[in-house]
Amino acid sequence: VTSASDRVLGIDVGGTAIKIAVVWSDGHVARADEIPTLADAGPEQAVGRILDCGRKLLDTEGVRRDELRVVGMDSAGIVDLANGLVLDAPNLRSWECFPLAARLGDALGVPVFLENDVNAMTYAEWQLGAGTGARHLVCLTLGTGVGGGLVLDGRLYRGARHAGGELGHMTLQRDGPRCPCGSTGCLERYIGTAAIVERTRRHLERDERPSRLRETPAEALTPRAVSEAAAAGDAIARGVLEETGRWLGVGLASLANIFDPERIIIGGGVAKAGDLLLEPARAMLRERAMKVPAERVLVVPAALGNQASVAGAALLALGRVQG
Amino acid sequence: VTSASDRVLGIDVGGTAIKIAVVWSDGHVARADEIPTLADAGPEQAVGRILDCGRKLLDTEGVRRDELRVVGMDSAGIVDLANGLVLDAPNLRSWECFPLAARLGDALGVPVFLENDVNAMTYAEWQLGAGTGARHLVCLTLGTGVGGGLVLDGRLYRGARHAGGELGHMTLQRDGPRCPCGSTGCLERYIGTAAIVERTRRHLERDERPSRLRETPAEALTPRAVSEAAAAGDAIARGVLEETGRWLGVGLASLANIFDPERIIIGGGVAKAGDLLLEPARAMLRERAMKVPAERVLVVPAALGNQASVAGAALLALGRVQG
Numbered sequence: 316v317t318s319a320s321d322r323v324l325g326i327d328v329g330g331t332a333i334k335i336a337v338v339w340s341d342g343h344v345a346r347a348d349e350i351p352t353l354a355d356a357g358p359e360q361a362v363g364r365i366l367d368c369g370r371k372l373l374d375t376e377g378v379r380r381d382e383l384r385v386v387g388m389d390s391a392g393i394v395d396l397a398n399g400l401v402l403d404a405p406n407l408r409s410w411e412c413f414p415l416a417a418r419l420g421d422a423l424g425v426p427v428f429l430e431n432d433v434n435a436m437t438y439a440e441w442q443l444g445a446g447t448g449a450r451h452l453v454c455l456t457l458g459t460g461v462g463g464g465l466v467l468d469g470r471l472y473r474g475a476r477h478a479g480g481e482l483g484h485m486t487l488q489r490d491g492p493r494c495p496c497g498s499t500g501c502l503e504r505y506i507g508t509a510a511i512v513e514r515t516r517r518h519l520e521r522d523e524r525p526s527r528l529r530e531t532p533a534e535a536l537t538p539r540a541v542s543e544a545a546a547a548g549d550a551i552a553r554g555v556l557e558e559t560g561r562w563l564g565v566g567l568a569s570l571a572n573i574f575d576p577e578r579i580i581i582g583g584g585v586a587k588a589g590d591l592l593l594e595p596a597r598a599m600l601r602e603r604a605m606k607v608p609a610e611r612v613l614v615v616p617a618a619l620g621n622q623a624s625v626a627g628a629a630l631l632a633l634g635r636v637q638g
Numbered sequence: 639v640t641s642a643s644d645r646v647l648g649i650d651v652g653g654t655a656i657k658i659a660v661v662w663s664d665g666h667v668a669r670a671d672e673i674p675t676l677a678d679a680g681p682e683q684a685v686g687r688i689l690d691c692g693r694k695l696l697d698t699e700g701v702r703r704d705e706l707r708v709v710g711m712d713s714a715g716i717v718d719l720a721n722g723l724v725l726d727a728p729n730l731r732s733w734e735c736f737p738l739a740a741r742l743g744d745a746l747g748v749p750v751f752l753e754n755d756v757n758a759m760t761y762a763e764w765q766l767g768a769g770t771g772a773r774h775l776v777c778l779t780l781g782t783g784v785g786g787g788l789v790l791d792g793r794l795y796r797g798a799r800h801a802g803g804e805l806g807h808m809t810l811q812r813d814g815p816r817c818p819c820g821s822t823g824c825l826e827r828y829i830g831t832a833a834i835v836e837r838t839r840r841h842l843e844r845d846e847r848p849s850r851l852r853e854t855p856a857e858a859l860t861p862r863a864v865s866e867a868a869a870a871g872d873a874i875a876r877g878v879l880e881e882t883g884r885w886l887g888v889g890l891a892s893l894a895n896i897f898d899p900e901r902i903i904i905g906g907g908v909a910k911a912g913d914l915l916l917e918p919a920r921a922m923l924r925e926r927a928m929k930v931p932a933e934r935v936l937v938v939p940a941a942l943g944n945q946a947s948v949a950g951a952a953l954l955a956l957g958r959v960q961g
Contacts, residue, residue: 393930402930403929403930450798451797451798451802463896467790467791467795468790468791468793468795470791472790472791473898474774474897474898474899474931475773475774475898475899475900475931475934476898476930476931476934477898478898478928478930478931479774479895479896479897479898479899479931480896480898481895481896481898481928481931482895482896484892484895484927484928485808485892485895485896486810486888486889486891486892486926487809487810487812488811488812488813488823489810489811489885489888490811496928497925497926498891498925498926498927499926500811562812565809565812566809568809568821569807569808569809569892572802572804572805572807572808573786573802573803573804573805573808573896574797574802575796575797575798575799575800575801575802575803575804576797576798576802577798602820602821603809603820603821603822604807604821605801605804605807605819606726607716607725607726607799607801608797608798608799608801608802608804611798611799
């Protein structure tokens with residue numbers, strides 16, 4: 316049994332940065348820090364730096380070693396939950412099959428559990444964020460990749476080999492553009508970062524209205540820049556978000572028909588555009604989904620921001636030591 | 639607690655016919671009969687005929703009234719499980735909101751439970767058919783409509799308002815043909831009965847090779863006729879099944895990415911074409927789905943035929959009285 320005074324270390328391993336945080340057993344992130352992943356240098360070098368950073372955070376928070384109950388980690392890619400290792404992650408190739416959880420667990424003397432990052436984020440949003448109270452939840456994260464998480468019948472759903480929830484790789488247009496996954500016309504090819512940037516370029520070429528995005532250098536033409544321009548009233552940026560939102564809505568209609576969820580949560584950088592993205596998505600969902608799911612599902616932005624994953628990983632790990 | 643000697647009445651309400659069966663508690667269908675639905679004449683007239691037929695079957699099977707434990711019904715459409723009524727079913731419009739389960743339950747003196755027909759079929763295939771032993775199962779039934787059933791983490795999945803599993807209404811091609819559901823380019827529009835018939839006509843027009851389907855009168859040009867011709871070696875019929883199988887595979891790839899299931903079961907009339915339909919589907923799935931789910935998922939034909947729904951409805955009802 317855990318108590319309210321239990322402290323958990325949450326570790327979120329991304330392709331660029333590793334977030335480390337001291338998390339309370341109610342999911343509150345008490346203190347967090349970030350170190351570079353240096354993904355190409357392999358996992359060995361990172362283990363030592365993760366331990367240094369984690370121990371420093373625990374000390375600063377005044378957490379004694381015997382108060383640390385468990386460590387919850389998450390990473391991108393397909394994760395082997397039973398053995399605590401990354402099986403398949405394009406941005407962490409040299410980390411694949413490295414016994415990450417076991418190595419950290421040996422050093423810290425507590426159990427370490429590894430989870431997929433979108434699952435960790437979904438779990439946190441369900442427990443503490445935009446999904447509280449729901450039993451049927453679909454979570455989409457928009458970024459370079461488009462990830463998915465599922466809470467079905469009140470449980471996090473992972474699939475037979477923990478490879479489920481790849482919602483970014485639903486086909487929306489069979490004869491659509493090639494996707495890095497090898498398929499064509501995937502949702503990710505219409506609402507992922509690359510698609511939004513390409514769409515912005517196309518709109519700027521075709522539409523002669525003034526736009527602050529015309530002065531933006533190519534490397535700064537990001538979904539964030541588009542969202543900011545749209546928020547400031549830029550018509551071309553708004554058009555880009557609207558078209559992106561409509562494609563999102565095509566995917567959401569399929570997901571509503573498949574899952575009949577209570578809520579769909581949209582997270583990730585672009586989701587910060589809020590209703591400029593979500594209203595066209597909701598309209599398209601209502602237009603395309605069956606009556607019952609379309610009428611009742613709520614499409615909402617994620618609530619927890621970029622600390623969702625560490626908090627979720629910590630809570631999932633606590634759940635696993637509690638049985 | 640039920641015992642092996644418990645008998646259940648299974649009732650499958652379709653738009654054309656009502657199947658009634660005495661089912662043992664292990665799912666064995668001991669005796670079955672069929673009566674016309676006369677859907678447009680409303681549900682009142684059917685209740686009496688269902689009771690007559692059911693009582694006759696019980697008598698013939700030598701089942702005493704006190705041995706009948708429970709009745710399991712299923713119907714097409716969206717079903718209100720708690721109140722045992724059909725909420726939304728295009729082929730049973732005048733049955734909507736009629737207290738079907740309560741009326742039959744009052745007459746028979748046992749609890750009557752209503753379930754969606756594809757869920758009942760999926761449950762039977764899971765317990766007794768092509769899905770035994772799996773914890774993650776996707777079921778597709780191919781017919782006029784394309785229905786879906788889901789077993790996720792070892793439980794039948796229904797969604798927040800029992801409207802989930804509408805797998806026939808995933809978008810595969812946003813700019814594809816209009817679907818009766820109101821959307822465009824749904825899976826059903828590529829592999830449902832109407833799509834297969836249209837495709838057959840197109841192939842017959844474009845392809846001048848001889849085919850027994852050229853002599854088939856328009857009203858007899860059904861998916862069954864296509865399957866039979868293909869089984870007999872008809873090249874045009876085989877081409878139609880192959881194109882249909884490839885579209886099926888586009889849908890299966892999305893479903894594999896979403897659910898990472900152990901097995902996908904294909905049922906309904908067209909599925910009788912077997913590997914002539916399923917091999918192109920499997921090839922397309924492997925081509926388009928992510929590596930982990932694509933490598934491991936099995937795509938198999940349904941095993942139980944058209945008695946799956948009554949058996950499944952009966953077993954689900956037994957499960958509900960057992961708690």
